Every structure is written in C-alpha cells, then in structure tokens.
Amino acid sequence: MAIREILVVPNPVLKEVSAPVERVDDELRALMDDMLETMYAAPGIGLAAIQVGVPKRVIVMDIARDGEEKQPRFFANPEILWASEETAPYEEGCLSVPEIYDEVERPARVKIRYLDYRGETVEEDAEGLFAVCIQHEMDHLDGVLFIDHLSRLKREQAIKKVKKQAKAA
Ligand code: K2U
Ligand code: ZN
Numbered sequence: 474m475a476i477r478e479i480l481v482v483p484n485p486v487l488k489e490v491s492a493p494v495e496r497v498d499d500e501l502r503a504l505m506d507d508m509l510e511t512m513y514a515a516p517g518i519g520l521a522a523i524q525v526g527v528p529k530r531v532i533v534m535d536i537a538r539d540g541e542e543k544q545p546r547f548f549a550n551p552e553i554l555w556a557s558e559e560t561a562p563y564e565e566g567c568l569s570v571p572e573i574y575d576e577v578e579r580p581a582r583v584k585i586r587y588l589d590y591r592g593e594t595v596e597e598d599a600e601g602l603f604a605v606c607i608q609h610e611m612d613h614l615d616g617v618l619f620i621d622h623l624s625r626l627k628r629e630q631a632i633k634k635v636k637k638q639a640k641a642a
Contacts, residue, residue, distance in 0.1 A: 474503075475510040477525040479568050482625040482635050487569055488616040491521070493550045493631045497570050497592030501531065505547050508533045517568045519606045521613030524569050532610040536602050536627065549588040551611055554596065557581035563605045565619045571638060577622045 480487055494501055505529060512520040512533055533628040561581040563571040566574045582600045585607060589595050599607050609619060620628045 474506045476514050477507055477511045477512065479524050480526055481518075481571060482571050482618065482620075482632050482638070483567075486528075487523060487613075487618065489523060489528050490616050491523050491530045491614045494531050494588070495613050497588050497590070501529075501549065502590060504529070505531060505533055505549075509535070509545050509547075513569075513583040516570050518602075519566065520524055521610045521615050523616070532607070532614070534603075534606055534610065535630075536606060543544065547590040547632050548585075548607070548610075550583055551587040551607065551614070552585050553611065554586055555584040559606075559638045563602075563607070565609060567609070567619050569613075570618060570620055570631060570635060573620065573634060575623055575627060575631075577609075577619070579605060580605045583608065592630075 476557045505524065506524060508520050508525060511525060517535040518536050521530065522529045530550050532551060534546040535544055537544040559581045560578045562576045562578050564574050565577045581604060581606050582598065584596065585597050586594065586596045613617065620631045
C-alpha cells in the first residue's frame with residue numbers, strides 16, 4: 474500500500490467527471506487500498522479516486538468515531554437510487570479544500586447501489602453522517618466540490634484562501 478498525494482483546489486483535475494470501472498479486480502483493489510491508507514493519514518472519513526488524480530468512480534470511507542474499531546467501506550460505481558425530500562444541514566469540509574468549512578444542505582436519507590470490495594452488487598440505505606459523506610464523495614465523481622453548493626462569493630473566498638495557504642507553505 475502507498476500514501477498518495479491529495480489534489481487541492483484550484484487543480485482542474487478535481488473538476489473532471491470520473492468514468493465507471495469495468496470490473497473490481499486486484500488492480501482496482503490495490504487502488505482502493507492506497508486510497509484508504511491515504512484517507513487515514515490525512516486524516517479524513519472519505520476519499521474519492523479523483524482526489525488522488527484517478528478519474529474512476531471509486532470511493533473509500535470510514536465513519537467510525539475516534540476510539541471505535543475501524544469500519545473501512547469501499548464503493549465502486551455508486552448510484553443514488555432514491556433521495557428523501559427531507560434535507561439536513563451539515564458543516565462540511567474537504568481534503569481538497571483544506572481548512573475551509575461551511576454548511577451544506579443535502580437530502581437527509583438516500584438509497585444507494587454500488588459494487589463492493591469483492592465486486593458484488595449491494596443496495597443500502599444511508600442516513601446521518603453516512604448519507605452526508607456518500608453524497609459528498611459522489612459529488613467528487615462528477616467534478617463537484619462542496620464549495621460549489623455555496624454562494625459565488627463564499628466559493629471565491631475559499632479558493633483565494635487555499636491559494637494563499639499554498640503560497641505560504
Ligand atoms: O472528500 C473529502 O475530502 C473527505 C471529507 C469527507 C467528508 C466531508 C464532509 C462531511 C463528511 C465527510 C473529509 O473527510 S473532510 C474532514 C472531515 C472529517 C470528519 C468530519 C467531517 C469532515
Ligand atoms: Zn471532499
């Protein structure tokens with residue numbers, strides 16, 4: 474396994490639409506293993522393949538709380554089959570938009586279908602932090618960042634702040 478570089482705004486790769494995977498094979502599992510190691514090291518609770526520069530529709534996640542047993546999750550070609558009309562706000566952040574946090578409103582519950590680590594098709598209901606995180610990561614697969622849900626002013630201020638951080642580093 475290897476820790477990979479996480480791309481940050483304004484890298485244009487982050488705006489690319491990722492392609493479906495043809496099969497979950499050992500090569501894809503090696504990518505998912507690297508993504509999980511990279512996510513834990515960040516640290517974060519989710520990561521999309523595009524964030525490490527790979528335009529494939531693949532997500533890893535672990536929403537276990539600190540001190541709880543790790544619960545790594547793997548999602549290939551995830552789809553949202555249903556989303557509740559009810560929405561819920563959440564203070565989101567993003568490893569590709571470092572040190573920027575703001576409230577985003579998303580459907581409170583979603584039904585998803587995806588291929589798991591073994592390539593089996595799974596359908597699952599998500600709510601709470603799982604629903605927030607999977608929708609945040611699935612946005613990444615379509616080249617959408619959480620700041621794209623904010624006002625133009627807030628989005629531009631966020632990108633300006635990240636650029637300033639990068640210069641100061
Ligand atoms: O996509 C990413 O950059 C991973 C995010 C996932 C995430 C964003 C917003 C809400 C939930 C999950 C990172 O994990 S951001 C760091 C973080 C950590 C714990 C809770 C919220 C955000
Ligand atoms: Zn993100």
